[in-house]
Amino acid sequence: MSHFSPLTFRACVVSVELHGTMAADSTLLLSLVEEFVSGLQDSKAKDTATGVKDGEFTVLQLVEALGLSLTSSQPHTRARGVQLLSEVLHECYGGLTEREVEVLIAFYENRLKDHYVITPPVLQGLRALTKCTVLPPGSAVSMLRSLFQDVHVQSLMLTERACVYNMLINLMGTREAELKGLGADFVFGFVQSMDGERDPRNLLLAFQIAKSIILRGYDLGKFTEELFEVTSCYFPIDFSPPPNDPHGITREELIQTLRDVLTGTPRFAEFLLPLIIEKLDSDVQSAKLDSLHTLTACVSQYEHKDVAEFLEGLWASLRREVFQTSSEKIESAGLASLSALTSCLSRSVLNSDSEDSLSTFLDLVLKDCKHHLCEPDLKLVWPSAKLLQAACSASSRASHIITVSVMPALIEQYNSRAQCSHRRTLLEVVQRFIQSVKTGRTSESEDSVFLDFRPSLCSVVFSALTETNSSLQITAASVLTSLAQQTGLLLDSDIELAVDHLSRLLLTEEDGSVSLAVVECAGALAELHPEAFISQMIPRLKKEMFSAPLVQDDNRAASEQHSHHAVRQRCLSALAAVSTRPSVVQQSTPVLLEVLSSAHTGGVGFSVEEVVLACRSLQRIAEQVQDTEETGRCFHDIIIPRLLSLALQAALQGDGAPGGRSPLLEEAVLSAMVPVISTSCSRLQPALAGQTASRAVSLFLDGDVSFLPDNSFPSHIRLLKKQQGDAWSQSQMVCLLMGCVCSLPRSVEVPRIDELLSELEEMSCTCSHLLSHTSAAKCFAGLVNKRAHGDSLDSRIQSTMTRVCSELDSASPSARTQAFTLVIWVAKALLLRYHPLFTTLTDKLFSLLDDADLGPLAADGFSLLMSDSADILNRGCHADVRIMYRQRFFSENSAKLVEGFNAAPQEKKPNYLKALSNIVNKLPKQVQVTELPALLSLLLEALSCPELGVQLSTLSCLQPVLVDPPPALIQQLEALINRLLALTCSPAMDVRIASIRCIHAVSRFPEHEILPVRARVLRALARPLDDKKRLVRSEAVHARADWFLLGS
Template identity: 55%
Template sequence: MRTREEELKSLGTDFTFGFIQVMDGEKDPRNLLVAFQIVHDLVLKGYALGPFVEELFEVTSCYFPIDFTPPPNDPHGIQREDLIVSLRAVLASTPQFAEFLLPLLIEKMDSELQSAKLDAVQTLSACCAIYGPKELQEFLPSLWASLRREVFQTASEKLEAECLGALTALAACLSHAVLHADTHDLLDTFLSSVLQDCRHHLCEPDMKLVWPSAKLLQAAASASLRAYHHIAGSVLPLLLEQYNQHPQSSQRRTILEMLLGFLELLQKWGHEEGDETVLLGVRAPLCSVVFSALMDPSVQLQVVGVRALTVLGALPGLLVASDLDLAVDHLTRLVLHEEDPQSSMAAMEAAGTLAPAHPGAFTDHMVRALAQELQTEREDEGTRRQRCLQALAAVSTHPSIVCETVPVLLQHLRHLQRGSEPGDTGKMALLCHSLHRVAVQSQHDPESCSFYHQAVVPCLLGLALQAALQEDALLAPGKALLEEEALTSMVPVISAASTHLSPELAVQSAALIVPLFLDGDVSFLPQNSFPCSFQPFQDGPCLAAQRRLVTLLMAFICSLPRNVPIPQQDRLLGELLALSCACDCPFAATAAAKCFAGLVNKHPEGLQLDEVLQLALNRLEPGLAEGPRRTQALGLLLWVTKALVLRYHPLSSRLTDKVLALLGDAELGPAAAEGLGLLLGDAPDVLHRGCHADVRLMYRQRFFTDNVPRLVQGFHAAHSDVKANYLKGLSHVLNHLPKPVLVTELSTLLPLLLEALSCPDRGVQLSTLRCLQPLLLEAPRALSSSWAARAGEDPARATPCTTDNRTPRLARPCRQCHQANPTRFLPGPEGSTFAVPTLHPGAPATQEGAGRAQARVALHMPPE
């Protein structure tokens, strides 16, 4: 048929009849797959069927529904689903089969066998895409009766969903009929039957069949815009009437959820094709119902009301100006005054969704009210302030609104900074979280992104400098802004404000911010009158506060695209390198190391980069060898190594060797082991794709291949005092490795993983448990097979070992391992079982109880 199509077609119906005879009685599933494909080609490629249409249908439909269970270890791999799909394609291939197939489908839908029902309904849906209204007309009453019965009576959610999908497919097929003056409208007749059988259930006092009826009506209405108008025009007024007749909140919520379903359907076609005339007729009572729900004391009803309001507001022309103002006022009230956070959060999200369509209303009402509330002192100001900040961020989804909300947030930050006391960093962190959300929402709008960056970044830098340049800055009023929590919360704000800048603005900002840190040029800051100069890279104890602000430089400079030139880059790299090695403040030293690494990662290849890296090596080697700042040197080594590993730089191997060598160091070994996790983990602030870092594909797999054998070798050669460092480092590497890669290496690595579980170092145990837990879920057979092979090779190693873990940090991953394999035992060699870490029987499920529980690992061998 592939190579001699014309010759076969020239045989006419003789070829079709001959094939029918050959196929009749076939039972081999391999042959059936081929036969179904041949029948499919006979139909679609125009072979002559002649008088043999019914015979061709009979010879294929006798296999419907497919009843096939593949034998165990079937080498051919043919599954039941393969045969079902192939046969379904044949049965639905031509309208000529309709008169024979549709009665068969109705028969199977009315049977007692669930699998037959499901197959029949799915086949009906497939047929509706091929058949026309003419083929369906005779069978519509029976098809509707069968579908309705299943939705009303079935306990299977899957079958119910398929029946609703088939109803939609039927109505969609009828919607495509071309209407003439003298033709009968099959869609109108069919939908009238649906309404007649379902509409009255919406009015029943007990509301038993309300949801099945609503689902059927919505399924029919979703078929086409014409179907929607027919159904919704009859159902919406009835539902609005029922809402007002039921006083209970639970019943009202049910009715409003049904109304919401019909409103959401109208969004399916969009405004260009959609026609809201059916809603315009009920606009006033619909708005009244939604506003009533927003005022109801029931939180569940309020939330549904907010969802309905969101859909109403998104449909053009449905809310007049007065309704829109009232809607925004309701949302503002829920945000500020509703005690339940569920309603408040729903209102915030609704505001963010509706604000782009109605920016003026939200600016005039919600933003103004939130700004006034921030200036009001109240007893419960903590909760109220937090909601205000969250709402201001949520509603900032339009450029004009961003221009209003950002100044409000910055003014509040200035207010907090002026009156801040110890412990006020939490308030600043909350505000920065809101600023960060606005930044993320503004990234893809050039106007918003430009405004946000130029307003926020100079303001944050100015406030930070104002705090840092006071005498005894760390003890002065406003010092909360210099604490780690506050500065750390500012980093994602500046980063998000800088990642999507236009090339021109990025270059302009770099030309201002880099000289600020290198030369103390504060001229571009909004408040540029300071008591002393800004010199973060200079020596001196009085400059400690200034050096902490290098983390803000890191946030900006490491978030710029790679093609943005950095002014005075060599000088900047030198200053960062010196600060990272010589600073006594770990926070500032780490920030400098990160910033240096971020610039190195994006630096173009060439002699200039080689010189920078050589300078770094010259600093690192003596710093790691001895002295009081070995920890700072290790931090720099780790971040530079990560920067080079990500981009596959040749020097990364040499630096990685230095990290691995430090695992045997008594002082730095534990930190070096943790550093292996840093090398392969995702850093939140630098060296990730979101900030345009040079991150190559599969770098983790490459690191694993190059370095894990050396880790294993180092473990066996190491002194017992430092073996735990190698185990911890290995578990960190494995935790960041894609699980399919890890599974292939289990047979080699399992002995070390088991050794790690018996290590007294709880950090090693914790990291190893986190590595094992997903393997128990995703590859239990591979894990047990590897264990069986290991125990078979070396039964002497199959000895129980127990560790008492009395901390919640260990108990939780133990519990997760237990949940991943509830039986607690994996099959081992010759009947042995491998017990995964589990809580001691009877231990409480609470965090405190888990902390007192015992996690144990044991190999239980059968008695001799």
């Protein structure tokens, strides 16, 4: 141990700081030093640092005051002295001058040679100095030289090792050029320092340094392999953080930083690739996965010469993993690696003398995989196809090489096989090839690689479409879609033939899944080639739909009728599917409208169901069509006026029409028209939508029919006024008004809104027809939801509430139900927008839970409040919906509900339970889990409530919570299991099924919690195994199987 005297050091400092005068509080400083060094009071370091920062004394004075401690013959005293200095520097390094830093570094470097107990504080001091901005030139190098020379890092403790790594990180951040001047010595020093590091926290730092060394271009010299060895020995990372995870280091973080190091430079290739091949042979799944991901990452940096000598080994490993694996993750990681490897080889520039490594490699792949494609009933057909497709998707050169070799074989196989299942497999393989090329293509100008196979592929697809095997037809339809999506591949004549096949299948094919596939294919093709559909398919479908079925009075006619209905159904859905381009919409929507008008006039008989389907198709078109001026005009100027006109004609005819009642009077048809109107108003051309709204308002308020086609209406139409008798045919049209005015974007003003609101309120309270008054209430609510804040809105709500309360106090049950309907919808409208008046309505609703007649209705109403409604008050209708309104409602009202439950008489309690389960059911899962402890006893109570509805709704809200059970639930396990098991014998099969599902979910609770009840559950589940309903049995089988697996 050297006995360096700090006197020289002091002399230096003094010479620099001659002007430094002893301050008056030298005694204070001396006592601080004394108390820290001898008194071992660690807090004094902080005080000293504060003194230095405040300018009470200088670092020089501190050093002088430390003099005796630093020269002590006791190593521990010297260590203490250095520690004080280091801790002060740690706080005050920013204020040091360059000269001071230089002296301090010289001192510390020298101290590295001192006794080992002094090393830790010395390192701390050096680390503080590495953060100085005024580090003199050359000092970084000299610091590191002394460090690497005098310190054996791995003999240090954890924090000191971290200190060394941090020094390196600091210096690499600010003194990169200087460190690079050290040449390979720097790398060597680092390699020696980290060699044998065990702590994950330090490893993260060390990997970070190694990554910078590689990425910032430090000279690795002859130490490339050493650097690789010292880092790669941790690969693959196997680390699981301690249970409470105190340091916040994750496995993923370590894996990623190490991967960055290993894949950082092609110079590691010769070491890394053999390592990966070796680790892929491991039995540990995570090691395989990590190796594959690392392979994918590294080859993206490499050139073909880096991988050339390992290609065979890599291919053998990848092939084995994909052929034999049982894990999808490994399979997809292996395929991704193969893709990356192939694209690495594709990037290589060919020299005349070097061999083409891509084609050599692909030859290898083809040799091992291609022959499996000819065995479509054996297991390896799919792994082989996937491997080939992964390679195929890597580059256009690769796709050329592979398709040229594979496609003729596949087509030949298809033609030589007779079995449908074989043919289907082959066709599916073909499809995957087409898709793999589609995703891999980059340049548009290139010809499709399938150009040479176009004729044979088309003939295969068309012949498959004419087969009788449905799964073959379905596959053929999707192959056709893929082919059409290859730009420039199919000729116009191919498309025409395809459309012909599709139309034929639509009209003749009975199988539901086939026609679904055909409709889907038609939709995709029409997007790309609208002309063929306009000229061929639409006229053909129209002709077929309007040809009346032969009416005969025997059984054969009935079945023909049935099949004719099915044809129309398919035609209607195909018309919707093909209508994505505006040009197609111009042709298809008139056909659909014609269906509606002939249904109304009775010219060609269409059933109510068919009319509804026509409306659905119009709705679907409105949802999917591009929002252009052209389509906007089509919907707002033609389709909506036509719908309103037809509905009005039907309404005016009423029941007494000569040809029988028009289908357009049916609630189902009107309800199907609503979304056509609301979708157009909400998403197509706001300006035109506004026009539609004002036309509709004047139609409903004034009877203004001027915008309707076929205008032969009487002049005294009053759609919103009370009709004579209970004539509902006109009043129910209010649902169309709702579709129109409630779905407008909020930028569009609804004209004459106050007038409308009054009429709607009146109608919802007085009109006894269900659809009419409900629609009026919903329309009222939809308008209130979007109405601007202010007094006029508030007074409107107040007056409505007064009206409703008096209706609720009336004796007539129907008036009360109607009033309740209005309350619940208005409540929903206000809840969604957080309107302050909402609380008045909630209180009313809660009080109704005790009502003898309306109680159950009120309980159900909570489900309406909490769920999204399809036709109104949703975001699609541009309603004012605040986020998390459900949570807010729950947190504001759950206490009231519990209180009400406790206070309610026994016979009213089910209403509260039902309301509660309705609310909890709709809450987002996170909220359910946090709120559950408070409500658990109530929910368990609800499970033993005799009412089936309550049981069911409680079970359905428990089930998702059981998937990830909060601790409160686990504590109640006994009570939960008892109640659930009791419900498995319920007379209602829905309850039996739901309770068994819950019991099933409990089997995933922490094992030690549920093992005690395992035997009891297994016994109890034996009974539903013999249930008379198959659905119950099958749930019981699943649940019991998982309970059996418990503990193994």
